[in-house]
Amino acid sequence: MKQVIVVRNDLKMSKGKTAAQACHGCLGSYKKADSNKIKEWEREGEKKVIVKVNSLEELFEIKEIAKKNNVPNYMVKDAGRTELPGGTITCLGIGPDTDEIIDKVTHDLKLLS
Template sequence: MKQVIVMRTDLKMGKGKIAAQACHACLGCYKKADKENLRKWEFSGQKKVVLKISSEEELLELHTLVKETDLTCCLITDAGHTQIEPSTRTCLGIGPGPDDKIDKLTGHLKLL
């Protein structure tokens, strides 16, 4: 079981901003997740992996693919109070869910 956060790299966000956006995605998915998947994930160490994606277009394509599955997902849109413009989509949280299901969708992406 794992959770994946897919972060846009084209926005050139600072490290703190990236961390905050990843936290939003993690918590957003946590709130939506199936209780059984949460339990399995929590008892297996709550593995999280942060991957990079190069554009909003690619992020939205991935979001569409994930929505066609039974995996939990959460697309994060920033309020625009600090480094980036309001309504900017920054990242996508996926899971927690089975590694193999998530890897089918994100296995081609590299670690952030």
């Protein structure tokens, strides 16, 4: 079981901003997940993986793949109080779900460094 957060690398957010947006994505998709999968994910240590895309278009493509695979997901829009204009889409939370299902959505993405 795992959860993946897909971050837009093209926005060049600070580390703190990126962490905050990833947290929003984590909680947003967690709230949409099946309760049995949440329990299993929690028992297994709540694994999270942070990956990157280089454009908004790539993020939307990943969201569509998640939707087609019935994977819970949550698109994060920034409130605009700090580094970005309000409404900027920053990341996408995916899962938690089984590794096999999540990998159908995110297997080609590189880790955020």
